[in-house]
Amino acid sequence: MIIDLHELLQEDNGNRSYHLQLEADVFETSTASYKIKDYDLQLSFHNEGKKHISSRCEGFVVLEIPCDRCLEPVDYKIDIDYFKDLDMNKTAEEKIAELDEDYYLEGTSFDTEVLIHNEVLVNLPMKVLCRENCKGICNRCGANLNLGSCKCDDAELDPRMSKILDIFNQFKEV
Ligand SMILES: [Zn+2]
Ligand SMILES: [Zn+2]
Incomplete structure (x- = not known):
């Protein structure tokens, strides 16, 4: 107007x-x-x-x-x-x-x-989240992980990748 x-x-x-x-x-x-x-x-x-x-x-x-x-x-x-x-x-x-x-x-x-x-x-925010702990979407199948886990679980991971994840998890526990 x-x-x-x-x-x-x-x-x-x-x-x-x-x-x-x-x-x-x-x-x-x-x-x-x-x-x-x-x-x-x-x-x-x-x-x-x-x-x-x-x-x-x-x-x-x-x-x-x-x-x-x-x-x-x-x-x-x-x-x-x-x-x-x-x-x-x-x-x-x-x-x-x-x-x-x-x-x-x-x-x-x-x-x-x-x-x-x-x-x-x-006043636009840089980013908006639906909830603080939004789990996002699976970067392989695109499923919304807030609605439950998808079928792309760790079992499918390359063994070398699991090793890296193990090390990563150790660090998290410290
Ligand atoms: Zn969200
Ligand atoms: Zn998935």
């Missing part, structure tokens, strides 16, 4: 508040795409005077992210708590020079989709 702040800019002490409706139902990054399962986002603006508008967005987005080990979908909640003072005196050139680019703000047009995308992106 695009919100035009032009009118608010004329109202000293004016306020605006929005309950956001996202247009997309998937969250895209350069490498992945996650289903948006749920969200609740409240965006508000306050005219602070002297062409400054403070903006705040609070809420959460729930994304369906595959477990890093077993690939089962996990509902992952990302809390959003954004606050920024928008200085509407600055020109686009000044903002670029100061590395203070609000990609969601163009003139007085505030793009809520871009804001939320940025905020979710910076």
Whole structure:
């Protein structure tokens, strides 16, 4: 949604508040795409005077992210708590020079989709696990080892490999 702040800019002490409706139902990054399962986002603006508008967005987005080990979908909640003072005196050139680019703000047009995308992106976890001790999938048959062991057991291991495993296990016991 695009919100035009032009009118608010004329109202000293004016306020605006929005309950956001996202247009997309998937969250895209350069490498992945996650289903948006749920969200609740409240965006508000306050005219602070002297062409400054403070903006705040609070809420959460729930994304369906595959477990890093077993690939089962996990509902992952990302809390959003954004606050920024928008200085509407600055020109686009000044903002670029100061590395203070609000990609969601163009003139007085505030793009809520871009804001939320940025905020979710910076809060994305490096990896998500379905449980702390997820056993992952068997790298031979692909079975989900959380649901039980598969048939590729140690018996099939090359005897030389078992020796190495024995040594490895000795170390673990120390
Ligand atoms: Zn898992
Ligand atoms: Zn297996």
